[in-house]
Amino acid sequence: MTRALLSTLLVLLALPVFASAQFSIPGFEDHLTITAMPLVPGPNEFVHFFIEGSIFSSQNADASWSVNGKAVEQSGDGGIDVQMGAAGEETVVVATVGSQTLTRTIVPATVDILVEGEGYTPPFFKGRPLAPPGTTLRAQAIPHFGSIGASVANDKIMFTWRQNGAVVASGKGRATATLSAPPLFGADTISVEARSQDGAYAGSASVRLPGIDPVATLYVHHPLVGIKYYDAVLEGGSVEDVETTFTAVPYFADARNPSDPGLIYEWSVNGRAVPKDTESAGEITINADSASGVAQLSLTLSSSVNFFLHAEQSWNLRFLGAGSAFPGGAQQSSSDSSIFRTGVQ
């Protein structure tokens, strides 16, 4: 009995000696695994792999390693450092320890965060709509979890949305969020974290969005060509025609279209207020047939539904055909050559 106890004690005392090299007493093998640090790496990130046992750690000593089929030398601690591939690209790490062959497959995970505003942009605009203060922005997370062709479905991923650090939405499959737009003089940081149900994949992404102050851009509205979105009328610009219709396009404003009843346009020409045209408030027609010099066109743009919107702009425009009356056209009675007739007078 005493001999049996002594034998068992000897075996237990000898275990650490075996464990430092490899644990290979038949019937008593430690269960070894390859551990990666970080656990859920991103694309192109360097990852340290090492071997851990369920009973003892530091099982690296006699391991031989290969990555994607190619032998790799151990680093100082017996583990290896490997750079991951692109998102969705598999990296297969194999370690052989004694009689055990261990395999670990890593597929780097990423999350994309896409944002857009709901501010107005004209038809065929090539840029992205932004979110003015007082409106909402749309955000969508696109996770790249799992290998290409075997990705993890969104309904098996937990999403957590944060705005300036505070959780604003979360849930399984919650890959989209509607958030409030950044304030006028500031910026918001929108972030999303995604983690697969089994914990195998995780990723996060964030974007910093500055507040925007919408202003109008002025264009000529030609009867045949339409609104010349391709060539904005700039301050100090010249206008070739005697009579021209201008359109103010309220980029990124809280409006469905330029004629949105919530938008308030207040036009003036050379300081004289122009009566409002309810039909097309965003347009003004100027006739310079009996005038000369520069027309100072001013616009105050505001909103009855969004008090953040208030833009005051003016353009000094030179009418190149000014003063050359149309044949048969009525002469302007006023002797003041700075008076430009407007289409709504």
Add this chain to the structure above:
Amino acid sequence: MTIMGTLTKILRYALIAMIVLLLGSLAGWYAYLQTQKNPLAPVEGEASMSDGFQGNRGGGAGSAVVSDTVTGGGEESISTKPIERLWRVDRGPVAGFSFVDRVLPLSSTSSTGSLFFVQRGTGYILSADTKTQVVSRITNTLMPKIYEAHIGTSGEYVFLRSVDETGALTTFAGTLVADDATGTPQALAGSYLSPNIREVTLDSASKNMLLLTIDPATGNAIGTTQLQDGTKSKHLFSSFIRSWKPFYAQGQLILLTKPSDNLPGYAYKVSMAGTLSLLVGPIPGLSILPHPTENALLYSSSGGGVALFARAGSAAAVGIQLQTVADKCVWRRSSAKASDGQAEKLLIAYCAVPAAISSSSFLSDWYRGALHTEDAWWKIDVASGDVELVFTPPSPLDVQNPTIDETGAYIAFTNGNDQSLWVLRVVQ
């Protein structure tokens, strides 16, 4: 008798005076009319809007003098105007253009295809022969305010996009019929697609096209593919994000988040099942130009400056020493022949490079038409990263929507200032 005679004499003088006055008035009116310009009439040297075909030669410095054929109302005449390396095809504005495999009118001397384009103010479709620099009108259906036009490379289908009185986007799908032997412009037959199609893009390698709409129930974007004749419509994807710019390249659909300065942009390949796989991103102000046939990509960023990058195959992207955006670039087709007659294997791109980019919000200003650039054309060898100046225009040109013909010999583009249409012969 004396009174009667006097009266008769007075009446005669009055009659003569009235006739003189009338003739004088008519002469004056005629003289006045001669001094007036019809705003719709073609400017000398530009494409005519009359029913018969008219020759059109643009301005600019010429490099060679040749005799060429100008079609005019079915009659041929010989022109001795020089063929220009940089040719202004149309004063503009034009709504869209495309190099097509088809030759119209049939009386044209071209044998390799033409550059079709759509005038924005009339909706007329015209054909330009890049070799002879002759322009002919194909259609006579007046459709003003065409903001955007897409023309299939087969030259059969056109899509004219506008905005109706209610503000809804309209898309007219037209079919270009074969013209008769007289070369008379034809009516554009077709029909309107459903309203409010936000984006349209055509596949130059097939007859596929993508339509991007908004689902009124969910507010999500819906991508639908169909053939250009309207058949085989298929729902491909839906997305919460609505601002996509679609491309067809390498036989598949690519989606780019619409570019915005400083905001991260992403581009995705879309599988036939509608799943997205990342092509490039996140990159601030991302704009892309995928190679039409090869696994190569040009892309640019706009955030604290503008930078251009190129990627070929699985190699890492390299920075190109030119400050421009991918929107101003075009890939030379792989089928283009090298000087030895063999198919050119090099990955070559041509980019219009602004003389200076001073704005910190370049994309926003440029897309709004609030900023115009003065560009020169450069050639990029993507494999080596070498760049070479190809052409500096004699007058400022803000290059937009560049496209290249199958042979790689001609680049067509619009000038951002006025949407005039230009063609550059790449090789001098």
